Amino acid sequence: MADQLSTTVHGEAQHPPQRDLYLPRRADILEIVEETPQERLLRLKMADGVPLGHKPGQFVQVCCFGIGEAPISMASAADASGTFDLCVRRVGNVTGALHKTVVGDTVGIRGPYGNGFPLETLADRDLLIIGGGIGLVPLRGLIQAILAQRELYRKVTILYGFKRPEEMLFRDELAAWGAREDVDLRLTIDRAHPDWSGHVGVITTLFPDLALDAAMTKAIVVGPPIMYQFVITECRLKGIADENILLSLERHMKCGVGKCGHCQINGKYCCLDGPVFSFSELKYLWEAI
Ligand SMILES: Cc1cc2nc3c(=O)[nH]c(=O)nc-3n(C[C@H](O)[C@H](O)[C@H](O)COP(=O)(O)OP(=O)(O)OC[C@H]3O[C@@H](n4cnc5c(N)ncnc54)[C@H](O)[C@@H]3O)c2cc1C
Numbered sequence: 001m002a003d004q005l006s007t008t009v010h011g012e013a014q015h016p017p018q019r020d021l022y023l024p025r026r027a028d029i030l031e032i033v034e035e036t037p038q039e040r041l042l043r044l045k046m047a048d049g050v051p052l053g054h055k056p057g058q059f060v061q062v063c064c065f066g067i068g069e070a071p072i073s074m075a076s077a078a079d080a081s082g083t084f085d086l087c088v089r090r091v092g093n094v095t096g097a098l099h100k101t102v103v104g105d106t107v108g109i110r111g112p113y114g115n116g117f118p119l120e121t122l123a124d125r126d127l128l129i130i131g132g133g134i135g136l137v138p139l140r141g142l143i144q145a146i147l148a149q150r151e152l153y154r155k156v157t158i159l160y161g162f163k164r165p166e167e168m169l170f171r172d173e174l175a176a177w178g179a180r181e182d183v184d185l186r187l188t189i190d191r192a193h194p195d196w197s198g199h200v201g202v203i204t205t206l207f208p209d210l211a212l213d214a215a216m217t218k219a220i221v222v223g224p225p226i227m228y229q230f231v232i233t234e235c236r237l238k239g240i241a242d243e244n245i246l247l248s249l250e251r252h253m254k255c256g257v258g259k260c261g262h263c264q265i266n267g268k269y270c271c272l273d274g275p276v277f278s279f280s281e282l283k284y285l286w287e288a289i
């Protein structure tokens, strides 16, 4: 107790600064899969053997020593092996360095941070999971967790849209999900392509064929910012209530723990209060979407 509440000032408990707040733990890279020309999956394990204990939808700050840190979503559900996956798109300094790593390299990890998807509120509901592009990364962990306890959930529908066939992530897993009788998986690419014989059109073009029980449905949406307003409109037209539309937001982050203000959206901290919000929380928040 002395460690947690050491002093009182004017009768109020004062929390001492949390130790090691910015000190990363080491994690070893066990496996690397080149998912697409731009995205690679890293399978990691904490070097001290203590699992992260993360929830789907949370993120970690990944540190490339001497270069910097970047927030990256947990791409897998927690399991008994203690390993976890991150899927990284190469866009700049840190993500570029992560694309140069090899098996056996070590990175720093802070976290897990953020609220994650509220799995407990998804039980006994129909789930409409909507991913655009790299938005499938955090959803993969969610889908793994749902399928590990499939009996807790009702209908599971997954919509995944991407620009070109070569940008499709997690091909083997998508094939496995699509082969299940208890999952309705629908894929689409934005524009026709000679290597693609499936549905063509932006992700909202999958909505007209969906038969939903709106009152029982929770929609979980992760994708590029431009996708949100159109997908939210379709969900609302289908009758899904705003509090049942969940969105994961991406903002520039530095600390990841509510100290620096980089991720602030009015009174909300994306790193602490999010990154997962319901649309009812966001709709009156200026510039949230
Ligand atoms: C909660 C959260 C989860 C994320 N999950 C993933 C993930 O699973 N996989 C993944 O590949 N990326 C993810 N990102 C995005 C990732 O954090 C950024 O791409 C990364 O910080 C870029 O760092 P960098 O040093 O490589 O790029 P920099 O060299 O810092 O910048 C390169 C370019 O990217 C832009 N940029 C940097 N950060 C962001 C950002 N957060 N949003 C938009 N543009 C940015 C810069 O303005 C610049 O134009 C996530 C971001 C957040 C906030």
Ligand code: FES
Pocket (backbone or CB within 6 Å): 252, 253, 254, 255, 256, 257, 258, 259, 260, 261, 262, 263, 264, 269, 270, 271, 272
């Ligand atoms: S990233 Fe620093 S407050 Fe959210």
